[in-house]
Amino acid sequence: MTGELPRVLFIGNSHSGALRLAYAAEADRWPGWDVYFLGVLSDRLGELDLRNDRLVPMTGAASRQMQYYNHVNSVDVGGFDAFVIVGGVSWFRTAAICADHRSLDFPSVVAGDETAQLVGGRVLGAMLRGRIAGSAVGQLLPRIERLQKPVVVVPEPALSEDGRADDARYGAYHALVQRGDATHWLDMYRAARMQVLGDSATILDWPEAALVDGPYTASSLMRGSRRLGRIDAAAIVAGTSAARAQREVAEDGEGPTHPDDDYEHANATYGAMVMDQVMSVLSTR
Amino acid sequence: MHISVIMSHPYSDLPPTAFWRRAVAETPAGAPDAISRPKFLLTRKDRIATAGSCFAQHMGRALRAAGLKVLDAEPSPRGIGQAVLQQHGFGLYSGRYGNIYTVRQLIQLLQEVADGQPDPAQIWRRGDRFHDALRPGLDPEGLDSPEEVLAIRRQHLSRLAPMLAGADVFIFTLGLTEAWRCRDTGRVYPTCPGVIAGSYDLARHEFVNFTYPDVVEDLQRLRARLHAFKPGMKLLLTVSPVPLTATASGNHVLPATQYSKATLRAAAGDFAAQHDDVDYFPSYEIVINPAARGRFFSDGLRQVSPEGVAAVMQTFLATHGLSENMPPLSSDSDMDDPICEEAMLEAYSP
Numbered sequence: 001m002t003g004e005l006p007r008v009l010f011i012g013n014s015h016s017g018a019l020r021l022a023y024a025a026e027a028d029r030w031p032g033w034d035v036y037f038l039g040v041l042s043d044r045l046g047e048l049d050l051r052n053d054r055l056v057p058m059t060g061a062a063s064r065q066m067q068y069y070n071h072v073n074s075v076d077v078g079g080f081d082a083f084v085i086v087g088g089v090s091w092f093r094t095a096a097i098c099a100d101h102r103s104l105d106f107p108s109v110v111a112g113d114e115t116a117q118l119v120g121g122r123v124l125g126a127m128l129r130g131r132i133a134g135s136a137v138g139q140l141l142p143r144i145e146r147l148q149k150p151v152v153v154v155p156e157p158a159l160s161e162d163g164r165a166d167d168a169r170y171g172a173y174h175a176l177v178q179r180g181d182a183t184h185w186l187d188m189y190r191a192a193r194m195q196v197l198g199d200s201a202t203i204l205d206w207p208e209a210a211l212v213d214g215p216y217t218a219s220s221l222m223r224g225s226r227r228l229g230r231i232d233a234a235a236i237v238a239g240t241s242a243a244r245a246q247r248e249v250a251e252d253g254e255g256p257t258h259p260d261d262d263y264e265h266a267n268a269t270y271g272a273m274v275m276d277q278v279m280s281v282l283s284t285r
Numbered sequence: 286m287h288i289s290v291i292m293s294h295p296y297s298d299l300p301p302t303a304f305w306r307r308a309v310a311e312t313p314a315g316a317p318d319a320i321s322r323p324k325f326l327l328t329r330k331d332r333i334a335t336a337g338s339c340f341a342q343h344m345g346r347a348l349r350a351a352g353l354k355v356l357d358a359e360p361s362p363r364g365i366g367q368a369v370l371q372q373h374g375f376g377l378y379s380g381r382y383g384n385i386y387t388v389r390q391l392i393q394l395l396q397e398v399a400d401g402q403p404d405p406a407q408i409w410r411r412g413d414r415f416h417d418a419l420r421p422g423l424d425p426e427g428l429d430s431p432e433e434v435l436a437i438r439r440q441h442l443s444r445l446a447p448m449l450a451g452a453d454v455f456i457f458t459l460g461l462t463e464a465w466r467c468r469d470t471g472r473v474y475p476t477c478p479g480v481i482a483g484s485y486d487l488a489r490h491e492f493v494n495f496t497y498p499d500v501v502e503d504l505q506r507l508r509a510r511l512h513a514f515k516p517g518m519k520l521l522l523t524v525s526p527v528p529l530t531a532t533a534s535g536n537h538v539l540p541a542t543q544y545s546k547a548t549l550r551a552a553a554g555d556f557a558a559q560h561d562d563v564d565y566f567p568s569y570e571i572v573i574n575p576a577a578r579g580r581f582f583s584d585g586l587r588q589v590s591p592e593g594v595a596a597v598m599q600t601f602l603a604t605h606g607l608s609e610n611m612p613p614l615s616s617d618s619d620m621d622d623p624i625c626e627e628a629m630l631e632a633y634s635p
Contacts, residue, residue, distance in 0.1 A: 093364075096362060096363060096364060097362045097364070097365065098362075099362070100360075100362065101361075101362050103433075104429075104432075104433050104436060105429075114440075117359055117360075117440070117444070118436060118437045118440045119373070119437065120424045120426070120427075120428045120429070120433065120437065121429065122424065122426040122427075122428075123373045123424060126369050126372070126373065126426075127362065127365045127369055130365060130366045130368070130369040131364070131365065131366075134366055
């Protein structure tokens with residue numbers, strides 16, 4: 001414990017694993033902050049509540065994951081100087097919203113596509129805002145905001161370019177791109193995200209260098225991703241940081257690698273790019 | 286010698302349901318026995334279309350929950366919260382036409398569907414936003430341009446046509462006799478111009494309070510129009526028990542409400558009695574039943590309470606033999622309130 005550096009807590013779902021791996025591999029790359037991680041899977045992020053400066057699970061599932069992944073029942077977060085929320089809302093899954101419902105200004109509609117149900121653009125905006133507000137990050141952020149510390153929100157990676165062959169799972173997203181609507185929809189998504197989250201946090205976008213062919217992530221940044229590993233969050237309480245994180249990963253290993261057909265999680269190289277973004281934002285604080 | 290003679294008369298063999306004390310005063314309001322004898326039974330194979338005043342939203346919801354095929358010409362995207370969807374008219378009825386308070390309004394919609402062309406004059410403005418005057422509450426934030434209003438309405442009409450052609454039963458809940466209409470075209474609106482959007486102009490708009498003959502004639506036209514889409518389509522009528530938020534008739538709102546409901550109730554009942562393919566279900570009577578001692582109305586004495594809604598829907602489903610496998614209807618206070626433009630008049634209450 002340095003006792004001198006400001007402390008930042010990364011709270012994330014499975015997508016925080018890439019950042020944690022990156023940090024464990026080269027903690028010295030981001031020397032200005034004491035960095036800590038807290039992880040739970042999927043939507044359990046939204047099931048963490050803030051009570052008397054402690055993050056506590058609100059559900060049995062969240063409680064089990066707190067214990068499994070972090071070895072704690074709750075975490076005192078009152079002493080942190082900043083927070084980063086990683087993941088908690090999926091951009092590419094919003095493609096289903098406009099799969100059959102579009103407004104007149106969608107490029108596909110302008111081009112004459114009459115298959116979609118026409119609706120007002122503000123209806124779609126309201127749907128996006130509702131999706132984001134109801135997401136895990138949409139639920140967690142207002143609680144973290146009560147601590148009145150800087151908060152950064154990190155998006156889940158865009159789908160891997162390797163996933164373009166998988167229409168069964170990602171057909172709506174591919175269709176969005178193929179129709180030429182992706183950029184328009186992404187603009188709407190970003191606007192909705194700012195409306196819902198922007199007053200409470202700094203909202204990061206994907207690292208520009210990570211994207212290919214529009215809103216896909218380069219496969220080199222996705223292949224070899226690993227599942228979220230177990231974190232000794234007692235380190236958070238004890239105040240250890242970089243060295244502890246390195247030792248955890250070295251001793252316990254991060255989780256096993258994702259299967260080859262996982263196109264949603266990024267690897268440590270991508271994680272390092274995001275860490276650069278986050279630390280750049282925090283350095284201005 | 287005294288000889289007692291048992292007299293025979295029309296009341297001597299009537300069932301308990303014919304007597305107020307047994308059928309009403311001594312019967313739980315939530316379970317009125319044999320209150321309706323349907324002419325035709327709904328089945329799980331029937332394709333059902335619904336429309337009507339805001340109370341009708343409960344009907345569609347209950348029918349869907351009971352596993353019936355309620356048609357939806359304009360389904361919502363999946364994975365969107367109910368509040369957002371309902372605010373924008375999704376899932377309320379069998380199309381995004383919003384609340385239809387009068388029979389005349391429904392006839393006009395069906396005529397428009399048959400013609401396939403929206404009326405470009407029926408666009409209301411609010412600030413720099415534009416609303417479909419025939420469903421002004423559907424997009425609370427309005428649309429970008431008149432052209433967008435017309436494009437969306439044109440497609441709306443085109444999607445309703447096949448839905449109507451595929452419907453076996455049309456369930457319509459009559460809500461009001463009072464309406465506002467365009468003097469030039471005779472077109473009635475679901476709300477008074479100026480309340481949600483547009484502006485009221487005495488030279489262009491007039492108040493109308495449909496009378497019994499008007500409503501019966503409109504019901505005849507309604508049946509004919511529905512049969513033009515689908516010969517043999519059955520029509521099931523109910524009357525909304527929700528009172529008027531406000532009356533423009535010049536009368537006190539209580540008798541104005543009673544006039545409206547009495548007119549609709551009488552017209553619906555008489556019309557149903559004339560046609561084998563038309564039936565009436567007493568939603569109105571179940572809610573205003575004195576045995577409920579007012580508890581079927583929520584605070585404000587206007588919206589029907591969750592308990593009242595449950596009483597209506599459970600009775601309706603039981604009447605049609607659809608109670609089995611029916612999920613319990615919520616009588617909790619968190620039941621979604623219906624989307625109701627007419628209730629916006631409350632904002633003008635002194």
